[in-house]
Amino acid sequence: MSDKTLQLHPDRLFPTDARVRDIARSLYNEVKDLPIVSPHGHTDPRWFAYDENFGNATELFIRPDHYVFRMLYSQGVPLESLGIGRQDDAPVEQDPLKIWQLFARHYRLFRGTPSRMWLDTVFSEVFGLTQVLDENSAGHYYETITRQLATDAFKPRALMDRFNIELIATTEGALDPLAHHQHISGTPWAKRVITTFRPDDVVDASREDFADNIRALGEMTGEDTQSWQGYLQALRIRREVFRRHGATATDHGHPTAATSDLSQGECESLFARCLSGKANAGEQELFRAQMLTELAGMSLEDGMVMQIHPGAYRNHNPLVFNHFGRDKGADMPSQTEYVQALKPLLDKYGNEAKLNIILFTLDETTYARELAPLAGHYPCLKLGPAWWFHDSPEGMLRFRHQVTETAGFYNTVGFNDDTRAFLSIPARHDVARRIDCRFLAQWIAEHRITEQEGHELAYDLTYRLAKQAYKLGDA
Structure with missing residues (x-):
């Protein structure tokens, strides 16, 4: 056995200044036991459908x-x-x-x-x-x-109750049959375990399986996905299927935040070139850009919240990718531009208050320069929390420090854990709650907000904003 004791200090992550620490502790004690809302993540829906050890x-x-x-x-x-x-x-x-x-x-x-x-x-x-x-x-x-x-006591559903997880959203590709979600359809668990529509498998024309996936999309929906209009209609059909399995949001993991607004003729020509496998890298990027705009339009139609997760250089290490496949730790953050990249989409839909787009970034240099000003102006935009490499105590603090003065608190969406590791969910939410309480305590101590406002904000950042942003009912 180890001779080193595992200790979790009750004031971990709180300020060292005693007065500010007392305020942070008071805020935290009010929110630490609130239900967990996990509106975006990558846990396996099989766990909750079949409840196996x-x-x-x-x-x-x-x-x-x-x-x-x-x-x-x-x-x-x-x-x-x-x-x-x-x-x-x-x-x-x-x-x-x-x-x-x-x-x-x-x-x-x-x-x-x-x-x-x-x-x-x-x-x-x-x-x-x-x-x-x-x-x-x-x-x-x-x-x-x-x-x-x-x-x-350690089966997935029992742990959901023990962790006080009110709701968890998984993420599935457009071609996923949603068999696990179908298994719980019509049961109380269907309201607690919902899916999210991630169509990268049929939108990213740089994928080696893109043309095959488009054919499969046609077979699944009965639409002619070799035509531009048939392809778009097939996406609408799949979105509706996901909505029937609880989805309130879509997710888009593109290399950049580029958007475009091409004419129908240009779209048809570009789509045909991508299907043929002859599209170059620039044309593949233009297709992804156009599809973000198309999918934003669909979100305006059906009310689904649109999440955009750009800036990850996927599978940076070819040896790891070739030997082990995707999602093996070789994705890297990359520089990402938003102001010019999003302008075609925002020119078309940016003033639509009924459209809900949540922006994420792996490029922290954009927080104050681009993302906070964009979300602080356009009715359709909100900012997702510090993500992935920055889902950390220091990353969360940097996020709050850089976006709050321009975007405020209410153009952000609380916390989501974005995890595949089920048992880490309470720990991740606890870190977020502690850091938000630390940030608010400092502002209270500096008389930038009142103590009452701090307590209201702690509740909002912990619980209400996530439910509101993802359309998950009253909070």
Whole structure:
């Protein structure tokens, strides 16, 4: 066993100044037990549909989490040794205990990262572990976690209740049959586990499977997706199917925020070129840009909230992509421009108060210069929280400091965890609540807002704004 005690200080992340810390603690105590609304994420809907026990500690904490992959890989740990399957079916480590021991041996690498904070919170508060994870405590950790996971109390639905998760949204591609959501359709769980429409698989013309996906879209909807109008109608049909399974939002993970507003003839010609496989990189980007505008129009029609997640250079490492596939920790933030990129879409729809677009960024330099001024003016725009690489205590503070004076609090949408790691959800929301209370406490201490306003804002940032932004009912 490890001789290092696992301790979570009750005032973690709060200010060091005693007076401001007292204010932060008072704010936090009012919001810490509010229900969790998780309106955007990537957990597996199978978990909630069939309510089966998780297999073991490795399956739960390591295999789904690209934050774990990237840190270990950066220190020379082969992905094969973590049991990550290869595209060529070459052998990889299969023993979950060996994988866990390897993870524990390198756990010190996560010091100072949000992952360390999330994981320690789960280890302590969910599993009751009292020693720090390291090589000596690895076996005890694995046995304790895996034993508890086999009980009814640790089935996904029971954990949803234990974590006080009021609602969770998963994310599925346009071609997903939504079988898991269909399984819970008509039950109370259909109101707590909803889907999100992410059509990148049939919108990104740079994908190697784009033409095949468009044909599959036609077969699924009965529309002629080889024609521009048939293709658009097929997307409308799929959106409606997603809405029937609870979706209130769409999600778009494009390399840039570029939008366009082409004529119908130009759209038809560009679509045909993309289908033929002859489109160059510039034409593929123009097609994605046009589709953001088209999809914004569809959101205005059907009321779905539109999330735009640009700026990730996907699969930056070709060796990892070729051997292991997508989402293996090799995506990188990239410089992203919004003011000019969004202008064609905003010229067409920006003044529509009934349109709801939530913008995210991986480029923090745009917060004060571009995103806050845009959201502080256009009725259709709101700002999503600090995302992905910046979903961290310092990242959350930078976000609040840089956007609030221009966009205010009410042109933001609260917090969403955007996670694949189910058990980290309470920990991530707790970090967000602590940081928001820290930020508000400083403003109260400086007499920039009153204490009453601070308490109202803490509630709004924790709960109400997310429900309002994603159209999830009254808060």
